[in-house]
Structure formats: C-alpha cells, structure tokens
Amino acid sequence: MSCALGLQVFSWQKVAILSVVVAGCSICATGEIHFVLMGFLLQITSQLAECSKNIIGEVVMSGAGLKLDVLTFVMFQAPCSLVPLLGAALVEYTPDVGQDFRSAWPLLLANACNAFLLNVMIALTLKKLSTVSFVIIGLLKDIVIVSSSSLVFGSAISQVQIIGFS
Template sequence: MADISQVLAALLAMGQWVFLSVTLILFNTWLMHYGGFPLPLTLCALHMATSFIIAFVFQLVGLVETNLTAAQIVRLVVPTGVLFAAAICTGNEAFLYLTVAFIQMVKAWTPTVVLILSVIAGLERLSLRLVAIVLITSGGVALAIYGELKFALFGFVMVLVSIVLDALRLVLVELLYSSSEVRLSGLSGVLYMSPVCFLAVLPVAFVFEGDRVRNIVDSGVVKPHLVLLNCCCAFMLNVSSLVLVKHTSALTLKVVGVFKDWVVIIVSSVVFNSAVQPMQWIGYSVAFIGILMYTHYKYEQYVRSVGAESALDPAELERLRSNSHDGVADAECDKSDADETNVVAHCSLAVLDRFEPARSMLTDRASLQN
C-alpha cells in the first residue's frame, strides 16, 4: 500500500510540475501579447521581486535556511545570478517576435551549447559520442529553423543569446561549485538568487521600459491582479520542482522536462493558432533524438556516481542522500539544462546545483527505481 501511495505521489508531482510549467509559458506569452503587458524586462523583475518576498516570509517563519557569508554570495551567487537574469530577459524578449512552438524547438539546441562550453572549460572530454550528439541535435534544430514561416531575425538572435547565456551560467556553476561545499537548494536558492536577479534587471528595465510602464499603468489596460497571479505562478513552479525531486529524483525532473517540451509545442500551437510546418516536426524529432542521447549520456554518468556509494562511509552517504532530496537540480540541464530552465522560457528561478550528476546527485536505490 505504501508503494502505491509513493507512486501516486510521484505521478501527482510530475503532473503538477508539467501543468504549472506549461501554464506559465502560455500565461507569459498571453500577458505580453494580449494582456496589455508587452514588457519582458519588467515582467522578469516582478517575478524576482515576488519570489523574494514569498521566500523571505518563509525564512521568517523558519522554513528556509540562510547560511551563506557575504563573500560566498559575491563569489558564487552574484555572477550566476546576473547571467541567469540576462538569460531570462533575452528569452522573454524573443516571445514578442516568435511563436512559442518555434522558440521551444530552437531551445533544443541548449544541450549542444552546454556540451561545447563544457569541453572548452575542461568539464567534459571530447569524444565521438559527444560529436554525434552535437551534430544530430544541431541538424534537427537547423531543419526546424528552415521550416519556420514567421521567422524574425531579432527574436531569433534573442533566443540564441539566451541559450548561450544560460549555458555559460550552467558551466560557471560547475566551475564555481565544484570546489565549494556550499549548496543552494529549494527555497534557499530562491531567497539568495531572486534579489540578485532583481537588482540586475531593474536598471535595464527602467532604461528600456520605464516610459512604457508609466503609460501602461496610466492607461489602465493591464489588470494588476493578472500580473500578480502570473508572478505567483512563477513562484509556485519553483516549489513544484522541489516537490517533484522530493518524491522522485533530480534525474526524473530532467526526463519529465523532455516530455514537457512536446506538450508546450503542441498546446501552444493550438492555443495561439501558430502553424507548425511538417519540416519543423521532422527537424524537432531529429533534435529530440539528440536530446534523448544526451539524457542517456548524463544518466550513465549518474549511474556511475551512484556506484560510488560503496566507497562512502555511512555518515557521508546519509548527508548526500539528504542533499539529493532537498536540492533541486537545474531543470534545464537537459534542454536549457533551464526550465527549469526551460527556466528561461517560463521565468522559473532555477536552483543552483551542479551541472554534472556527480556526488551531489547521489540518491538511494528506491529513488532510482522511481
């Protein structure tokens, strides 16, 4: 009976994460196109401010740990937070020019960028297998781009910049945190990251969108309660990621994210009546094969790291098990290796974790069976 309840809890966690992720992507797009709020930078700043306020309230009641020093915040949180904010803003900007389905297809190229940067940084060794993953994924994305009828160069450039920035963030996280015992997990990651992102975005939003914000507020076109609801959805998505990993594993979050992308493409094409050409379906299917190859590659690394259990003493193993269930791995480590995200697409505040599923991702045998 206990096993059935665990399975049901895991399925419910997966369902709510997919639902919230897809909902927020569509909500963001609707709000910027039809809800009278075409302000991607301001929207990002509001997301961060709301996430910080809610996380701070949780910290006041003792639900969030705060154990970083000022030096650790400057060295670890600030650089990755600035990159994350820049990736989100450029990604959101693209939604003003391109369809959701097309953006999602182009984001399938993220693992390729992460792998290339990881090889350059010395985090991965170049091999024929990695070259095959890069070529297959890139070829599929190229076909998807070629088949797009509503192509906008500026929007496409924004997507590419967003992908590169988020990939740089992931590689930087691995470089900085590989030699540090610091872990930001769950709500503590939101508490530390959101104000950094907010402060990074705010001056840029003021310069480029300040006048438009005042005009929109004065006109009364936008509904404040819808913007607030959108911000709360962004925070809820982060919590749902935490719940999903708690009931399954960080690897499950990655695999479910692959499925979620198909849902986003199909649902968005129906909701916003954006046609997806046969060439694009073929291209994304090819890229999807590359993503599956990449996921299997990371899974093999994960299995090897779990095999190190026997070499750990019981106290250390228990600590790692606790960390693996308390920390949410980057949802976008497989595609944006972001949302979480597709962290960039839906403005979810990804939690800082290591790019490689090394010892910080160790979990018990039961989690692997989930």
C-alpha cells in the first residue's frame, strides 16, 4: 500500500524481508493450537484497517501531505475511532452501565489517559519512522506478548509457532 501511494520506494530487499515476516506469521497461524477461522478473518480485517490508518497518518504528517503535527493528527483521528465505538456501545448497552461507570470511573480515566498517550506515541513513531517500520515493531511486540504469556502464564505454544516466530 505504501509503494502504491509513493510513500515507500520499491526494492527487492524489502520484498524479501517482508516475505520472511509474512511466512513466519503464516506459519504461526497454521500452528495455532486453538485456531478459529472467524478470529483469523477479523484479524486480517483489523490489519487492513490498521495499515490504512497508519498510511493516512504518514501522508498527513509527512512533507508530502498536510504536515500536521502529532497532537493535531491525534485530534483528527479521535472522532474516527469514536464513531464505531459508540455504535458498539449502543448495541451492547444495558442499564447496569451507569452503575458500573460510577464504580469504575478512576480506572476508566486512567485507561483513557493511557490510550491518549499511546495514540501520541503511535503518531510520533509514524512521523519519525515509516509505516513499514511501525508494523515490524508491532510484530516484535506481538512476539514479546506471546512469549511472555507462555513464560508467565504457562500458555501452550506449539513447535510450529516457535519456528514461525523465529
């Protein structure tokens, strides 16, 4: 997607590196002990949406785009995230929500602050690095999460998954 928009220059070296990453991810999904097709399809859809968001961020914050600063980008991005979340909240609404909010508002406030800081960090990373670099960093984060889950909680990881992550 980045090459099609002129954000990245095509090179066979990058294709080879990304092919290794895609092959590793495919091996991990194939070796998943509890594979669920619907979850896999939702993950693919999520990745396409995430990549689109990251590419838009790179365009509007880079010299080729609008040259927005990080906080302005986060301000424009927030309503785009709010709309689907409000839709989901309306679908899942129960009368207990008000009581739950009153009892958990400090946790919700802390979570909102963390989410804001995370969005600022994501925007900073997109501005300083490329979208491809950001996605590779995200894959490394996923490897750490799965490895930590296995070590700390004893979650099962198959040999195929270990090879895929390698």
